[in-house]
Amino acid sequence: MNVAILGAGAIAKCMATAINGLDDSVKAYAVASRDINKAKAFADEWGFEVAYGSYEEMLNDPAVDLVYVATPHSHHLEHSKMCIDHGKAVLCEKPFTVNADQARELFAYAEERNVLITEAIWTRYMPSRKLVDETLASGIIGEPRMIVADLSYPIEDKGRMTDPNLAGGSLLDIGIYPINFTSMVFGDDIKDISGICTYCSTGVDCQDNITITYNDGKMAILSSSMQVATHRLGMIYGTKGYIHCTNVNNIEKIEVYNEDHELIKEVPIPPQVNGYEYEVLACKRVLEAGGIECEEMPHSETIKMIEWMDKLRKDWGIKYPFEN
Numbered sequence: 635m636n637v638a639i640l641g642a643g644a645i646a647k648c649m650a651t652a653i654n655g656l657d658d659s660v661k662a663y664a665v666a667s668r669d670i671n672k673a674k675a676f677a678d679e680w681g682f683e684v685a686y687g688s689y690e691e692m693l694n695d696p697a698v699d700l701v702y703v704a705t706p707h708s709h710h711l712e713h714s715k716m717c718i719d720h721g722k723a724v725l726c727e728k729p730f731t732v733n734a735d736q737a738r739e740l741f742a743y744a745e746e747r748n749v750l751i752t753e754a755i756w757t758r759y760m761p762s763r764k765l766v767d768e769t770l771a772s773g774i775i776g777e778p779r780m781i782v783a784d785l786s787y788p789i790e791d792k793g794r795m796t797d798p799n800l801a802g803g804s805l806l807d808i809g810i811y812p813i814n815f816t817s818m819v820f821g822d823d824i825k826d827i828s829g830i831c832t833y834c835s836t837g838v839d840c841q842d843n844i845t846i847t848y849n850d851g852k853m854a855i856l857s858s859s860m861q862v863a864t865h866r867l868g869m870i871y872g873t874k875g876y877i878h879c880t881n882v883n884n885i886e887k888i889e890v891y892n893e894d895h896e897l898i899k900e901v902p903i904p905p906q907v908n909g910y911e912y913e914v915l916a917c918k919r920v921l922e923a924g925g926i927e928c929e930e931m932p933h934s935e936t937i938k939m940i941e942w943m944d945k946l947r948k949d950w951g952i953k954y955p956f957e958n
Contacts, residue, residue, distance in 0.1 A: 635918050636663035636697050638722075640689055640713055641704035642676040645727055648910055649702050650680035655907030660914060663699075666692035689713065693720035700917050702754065703727055706794055707801035708956065711736045714751060718743055723750035725917050729810055730755075732801045732954060734940040741933045750920055752913070752928040753936045755814055759912035759928075762885035763818055765901050766870075766877065770819070774890055774899065775872030779852055781819060783812040783868040783882050786841075786859035795860050796836045801954050803838035805831070805943055809858035814939060815868050815882050816846055816854040822935075825849045827942050829856075831950050839952060846942075884909045 637653050639646045642665055653662045662682045667673040670687030677685035686692035693701070693716060701717045703710060703726040711731050717724045724744070730753035731737045744751040757763065770778055785808050794800045795807060829844035841859040857864075868882035875898070880887040888901035906912075916928045927933055947953070 635659065635921065636661050636699045637702060637914065638664035638666065638692055638695075638698040638700070639676075639682075639702045639704055640666050640692065640717070642667040642669075642672050643704060646676065646702070646704040647680070648908060649704065649914075650676075650682070652907050652910035652914060654681060656911055656914070660918060663697060664692050664695060689716060693717060693722055698722055699921065700725060700750075700914070702914075707732055707806055708799060708954070711740055714740055715743055718747055718749045718751065721747070721749060723917060723921055725752055725754045725913060728753055728755040729801075729806045729940060729943070730936045731940065732806070733944050733957060734937055735958075737937050737940050741937070744926060748926060750917065750926045750928075752917065752920075752933075753931050754910075754913050755810065755931060756909050756913055757811060757814060757883065757885075758818070758931040758935075759916050760885070760906075760909055761904050761912070762879075762888070763930075765888060765903070766819065766879065766885070769877060769888065769890060769899075769901055770870070770872075774874070775870070775876055776874030778819065778870050778872045780871040781816050781852075781854040781856075781869065782871070783815050783854070784857045784864050785809070785811045785866050785882050786857070786862055786864040788861060788863055790834070790840065790860045796834045796838055796840075798836055798838050798954050799956070802836070803834075803840075803952065804842050804858045804860045805839050805946060808860060809842050809844065809856065810939065810943065811883050812854075812856035812858060812868070813844070813846075813942060815879075816856065817935070817939060819870055820846075820848060820852050820854065822938050823849050824942075827945055828949065829946050831946075831952075837952065839947075839950060842946075844946065 868879035
């Protein structure tokens with residue numbers, strides 16, 4: 635499978651690392667940037683065979699099998715549709731789109747043309763997800779009732795994070811991970827999602843605190859910030875103990891404690907290239923089977939997560955300039 639990357643920024647380098655760590659069945663084939671020199675430099679550094687100075691030129695290459703869309707949030711709809719127009723399978727970086735209306739439009743567009751498209755939210759594809767599921771299913775912590783999860787990094791200095799024209803803000807870039815963590819553990823049958831935020835000078839959210847309540851009484855308390863570094867933990871509390879997941883963004887360790895706070899089990903995490911490889915391999919399996927949707931992140935689930943974030947942004951009065 636020949637993989638192409640649309641956009642040659644920082645996140646593209648993470649994907650390039652993953653591709654180069656896989657076997658020869660997945661090839662680092664092409665990269666495109668609107669600056670040909672940037673594309674050539676990226677291709678040389680990461681071992682891609684071809685560099686293009688325009689996205690359209692790369693998408694016209696018949697050898698491209700899968701395109702990883704690595705441009706800013708605000709451009710995911712446009713660039714993913716461009717890929718679909720050329721019949722190219724799409725792995726689109728999170729958030730899949732800025733709002734749920736865009737997501738529904740993009741999925742319908744791909745389905746009409748029978749083209750694979752999926753959201754590249756890596757935590758959904760990682761082996762650690764199944765390991766958490768299996769640990770919960772064993773009953774070792776009893777019935778899970780509460781989640782407390784956080785993800786924060788001091789990245790306010792990155793222009794894209796605070797620019798409303800690029801759909802900046804903590805929620806779509808960072809808060810999306812604790813939200814997805816909660817959905818993976820507790821599901822989507824929620825009663826309400828609410829929260830508060832603080833604002834950057836540009837009007838986007840800098841720090842968020844989110845509460846999700848479920849119809850069966852479960853609760854999740856989540857936080858994210860672009861201003862500070864925090865513990866990044868995902869904690870699942872049950873009636874007989876709790877599970878401690880180190881780094882909710884790429885689980886490094888799973889520890890199980892009893893009610894007396896004694897460590898009773900550790901679940902090893904398998905070695906990985908950098909974690910991005912799992913979403914690429916999922917796309918490869920679907921393409922080989924002739925499908926257009928990855929079971930790890932169904933289209934309906936992507937829409938649901940964006941709907942939750944739409945509700946939060948509406949409550950916070952955050953609307954991007956390009957939204958209707």
